[in-house]
Amino acid sequence: MTQVTDHGGGVRSLRVPIPDNPLGFTLVHLLDTDRGPALIDTGWDDPESWDALTEGLAACGTSVGEVTGVLITHHHPDHHGLSAKVREASGAWIAMHEADVSVVRRTRENPPERWYAFMAAKLAAAGAPEEHMAPLIAARDSGRARSLPGLAPALPDRTITPGDLLDLPGRRLRAIWTPGHTPGHVCLHLEEDHPAGLAGNGRLFSGDHLLPGITPHIGLYEDPDDATVTDPLGDYLDSLERVGRLAPAEVLPAHQHTFTDAPARVRELLDHHEERLTGLLTLLAPAPLTPWQLAERMEWNRPWEQIPYGSRTIAVSEAEAHLRRLVKLGRAEAVAGSDPVTYAPV
Numbered sequence: 001m002t003q004v005t006d007h008g009g010g011v012r013s014l015r016v017p018i019p020d021n022p023l024g025f026t027l028v029h030l031l032d033t034d035r036g037p038a039l040i041d042t043g044w045d046d047p048e049s050w051d052a053l054t055e056g057l058a059a060c061g062t063s064v065g066e067v068t069g070v071l072i073t074h075h076h077p078d079h080h081g082l083s084a085k086v087r088e089a090s091g092a093w094i095a096m097h098e099a100d101v102s103v104v105r106r107t108r109e110n111p112p113e114r115w116y117a118f119m120a121a122k123l124a125a126a127g128a129p130e131e132h133m134a135p136l137i138a139a140r141d142s143g144r145a146r147s148l149p150g151l152a153p154a155l156p157d158r159t160i161t162p163g164d165l166l167d168l169p170g171r172r173l174r175a176i177w178t179p180g181h182t183p184g185h186v187c188l189h190l191e192e193d194h195p196a197g198l199a200g201n202g203r204l205f206s207g208d209h210l211l212p213g214i215t216p217h218i219g220l221y222e223d224p225d226d227a228t229v230t231d232p233l234g235d236y237l238d239s240l241e242r243v244g245r246l247a248p249a250e251v252l253p254a255h256q257h258t259f260t261d262a263p264a265r266v267r268e269l270l271d272h273h274e275e276r277l278t279g280l281l282t283l284l285a286p287a288p289l290t291p292w293q294l295a296e297r298m299e300w301n302r303p304w305e306q307i308p309y310g311s312r313t314i315a316v317s318e319a320e321a322h323l324r325r326l327v328k329l330g331r332a333e334a335v336a337g338s339d340p341v342t343y344a345p346v
Helices: 047-059 083-090 098-109 112-125 130-141 232-246 262-284 291-297 309-328
Strands: 004-006 011-017 025-031 038-040 069-071 093-097 158-160 173-177 186-190 203-207 250-253 332-334 343-345
Touching: 011 047, 025 047, 025 250, 069 083, 083 093, 093 098, 098 158, 112 130, 112 309, 130 309, 173 232, 203 232, 232 262, 232 309, 262 291, 262 309, 262 332, 262 343, 291 309, 309 332, 309 343
Parallel strands: 038 069, 069 093, 093 158, 203 250
Antiparallel strands: 004 011, 011 025, 025 038, 173 186, 186 203, 332 343
């Protein structure tokens, strides 16, 4: 498949690979402005990814050095990873929603061993077995700094304020706050007629919020310094409805491919999550389960035995996000006195 796709109207997408990841690539979008090219996301911090980004820009008749601004849909390393290199090469500003700027700030300020300790404690509370926590505890106690993707992300220069038109001369690009996948995820709405005349309300750069064939991970918003009980799945479902009402002519996501009929895709995702919540109650009915036990029984894209170590941690976080939603809706509750905590239907 070609690396660069021209979507018309001064919008192109570049396929930037994600190493060793089934998603394959991030679609970095290039937007022409009167001040020069701007990027929406940058891709994973990896030499192959950097080469793909620079070669893609060259194929578009520009270069990294000419980039004037970088808009980040959310802080994950397959979107924000190369932002520092782009800024270093071009002097471009980097913009992100304040909620994700806070994530970047605390990620930079906390030493890796604190993250290992925090994650080990979270997994213990979720009922993870000792063999799963052992690598985290060993890393915590090793005294050696470890390098993990996303532990030193670029600190943005600007914040993206929901509802505002962004500083892109000659374009009308408006920020829409769509929390769920991350607390500060934003979609970017290009309030211009579709270049091919498709019916609808402009075009939407949807990041990971709205994808054509997969559902984004919805896990917990992790913060060692904040014990607030969040409801990320509730945030996501509310955000989906907001995007559905917008009814853009075309959606340009950060993975897979462009698509139309956003309201239909939103309905599919809302139905999917309702079916999943109902299915989880069925799993909890015979006996209370910990989040880990629930994750073991949930339906994933492969059997639990084949899910690798890191993905199991992510799966448990997603199970907890669904449990929080059930508790908030009054459909499940934590069993008093259980340790690790178990949940049962109401």
